[in-house]
Amino acid sequence: MTSSLRRLFVGPIIHSKSLNELEVIPHAAISVFKGRIEFIRYDVIDKHEQEYEQIVTLKKGQFLIPGFIDTHTHAPQYVNCGLGLDMQLLDWLNSYTFPAESRFKDVEFAKKVYNKCVSHHLKNGTTTALYFGTIHSEACVALGEIAKQKGQRAFIGKVNMDRMAPDYYIEKTQESLKETESFINKINGIDGCVLIRPIVTPRFVVSCTSELLEGLGELVKKHQVAVQSHVSENQGEVKLVSQQHPECPSYTHVYHDYGLMTEKTVMAHGVFLSDSELDLFSKTRSSISHCPLSNFSLGSGVCDVQRALSKGVNVSIGTDVSGGYAASMINACRTTLIASQSAKFNVTHDYKDTDGMINRIKKEEQQETKYKELGLSQVFYMATMGGAKSVGLQDTVGNFCVGKEFDALLVDVEDQDGPIDAFIDDYEYLYGEGHEEKKKILDLFQRFMFCGDDRNIKNVYVRGDKVL
Numbered sequence: 006m007t008s009s010l011r012r013l014f015v016g017p018i019i020h021s022k023s024l025n026e027l028e029v030i031p032h033a034a035i036s037v038f039k040g041r042i043e044f045i046r047y048d049v050i051d052k053h054e055q056e057y058e059q060i061v062t063l064k065k066g067q068f069l070i071p072g073f074i075d076t077h078t079h080a081p082q083y084v085n086c087g088l089g090l091d092m093q094l095l096d097w098l099n100s101y102t103f104p105a106e107s108r109f110k111d112v113e114f115a116k117k118v119y120n121k122c123v124s125h126h127l128k129n130g131t132t133t134a135l136y137f138g139t140i141h142s143e144a145c146v147a148l149g150e151i152a153k154q155k156g157q158r159a160f161i162g163k164v165n166m167d168r169m170a171p172d173y174y175i176e177k178t179q180e181s182l183k184e185t186e187s188f189i190n191k192i193n194g195i196d197g198c199v200l201i202r203p204i205v206t207p208r209f210v211v212s213c214t215s216e217l218l219e220g221l222g223e224l225v226k227k228h229q230v231a232v233q234s235h236v237s238e239n240q241g242e243v244k245l246v247s248q249q250h251p252e253c254p255s256y257t258h259v260y261h262d263y264g265l266m267t268e269k270t271v272m273a274h275g276v277f278l279s280d281s282e283l284d285l286f287s288k289t290r291s292s293i294s295h296c297p298l299s300n301f302s303l304g305s306g307v308c309d310v311q312r313a314l315s316k317g318v319n320v321s322i323g324t325d326v327s328g329g330y331a332a333s334m335i336n337a338c339r340t341t342l343i344a345s346q347s348a349k350f351n352v353t354h355d356y357k358d359t360d361g362m363i364n365r366i367k368k369e370e371q372q373e374t375k376y377k378e379l380g381l382s383q384v385f386y387m388a389t390m391g392g393a394k395s396v397g398l399q400d401t402v403g404n405f406c407v408g409k410e411f412d413a414l415l416v417d418v419e420d421q422d423g424p425i426d427a428f429i430d431d432y433e434y435l436y437g438e439g440h441e442e443k444k445k446i447l448d449l450f451q452r453f454m455f456c457g458d459d460r461n462i463k464n465v466y467v468r469g470d471k472v473l
């Protein structure tokens with residue numbers, strides 16, 4: 006239930022206006038009514054207190070940011086966090102993932118895990134999550150009900166897989182399609198697509214026959230639902246797909262041939278995409294969910310996000326629990342920055358043996374100046390607006406605009422039990438007098454994004470309601 010309270014938030018706000026523009030407003034006032042932003046003032050206003058049922062005045066060290074949008078996480082794998090990360094993808098799936106996921110046939114066990122999983126993502130500031138479930142539709146519907154009850158915005162995917170999987174965890178093609186259509190209808194019935202929506206979820210090409218992919222493409226068209234899957238995560242997987250589909254020029258083209266590349270399609274990873282695949286993403290307006298922690302943990306590779314952005318592809322960020330061992334989007338943002346630095350080294354440098362010494366040398370002067378690693382503003386955009394855009398929610402959430410729904414985090418860098426010592430009162434002593442208010446707020450934001458954790462997330466709001 007969205008609250009019909011009229012609330013006023015007074016204090017600093019930080020949000021993305023575009024990929025390259027982070028807006029900082031030190032003295033904002035946001036009025037929220039029936040879950041939506043009614044107006045934003047850029048200066049302190051005379052509060053007509055009688056008009057508001059609640060006024061939230063931020064204290065020193067606090068600011069508001071839009072909620073994070075995690076565009077790739079596996080809810081059942083929450084039980085496996087931190088396990089098996091010394092393995093490569095295909096071995097890890099067989100040793101840890103498939104055995105654990107098969108247990109979700111037991112709905113009571115599924116509810117126990119999903120309750121903890123949704124709470125953990127919310128606590129870490131994820132106001133919208135794109136969840137992979139398992140092949141078991143009843144447990145996936147329970148995940149949707151739990152997300153609704155806890156107030157999280159969520160896309161719920163019942164996983165489809167009818168080949169290359171162990172016999173204890175596999176579906177028959179026609180049953181898989183029938184179950185998926187009934188699942189879409191059930192999820193749509195939970196709250197009429199306000200916060201909880203279905204998303205079609207073929208696990209990946211490797212584990213789906215052409216007949217299954219074709220049927221799923223038809224369901225996407227019929228029900229106009231979003232799509233999520235994996236693409237080009239690991240070189241062994243890419244090779245396998247090319248053997249399975251010699252008729253297709255690439256991995257991405259397989260999804261495209263079956264109607265699964267749409268403007269509400271989110272493909273996780275995309276580490277080894279060719280130029281023509283990136284062009285196909287751009288043409289179909291499909292998005293990549295960049296999952297760097299998982300890519301490093303499973304030794305998959307380094308995704309060059311700048312290359313995808315330069316081709317006009319929308320890129321969002323995912324935690325990829327449990328290929329990624331942390332459900333925190335702040336952590337995912339930091340790892341994205343590190344992955345971008347790594348990609349820059351790959352593009353701009355070579356290693357050569359000169360007289361018995363390994364030296365790092367610049368490839369070409371020109372490339373060094375041409376290639377720019379990602380900055381915090383771009384990464385924050387990807388974690389908020391990029392995520393919203395990937396599932397067609399760009400006019401609903403992702404930043405603070407009049408008419409959008411208020412999904413927000415109240416951040417406090419001064420939390421006594423938290424990990425940050427911000428030295429706010431010593432700012433002038435440390436950095437001199439005369440700094441603009443905006444610069445000080447931006448520095449607090451940097452402290453949070455690099456040194457903060459869930460202890461610094463005081464309140465979580467979804468559609469105007471305080472859900473945590």
Ligand SMILES: [Zn+2]
Nearest residue numbers: 079235273325
């Ligand atoms: Zn994944």
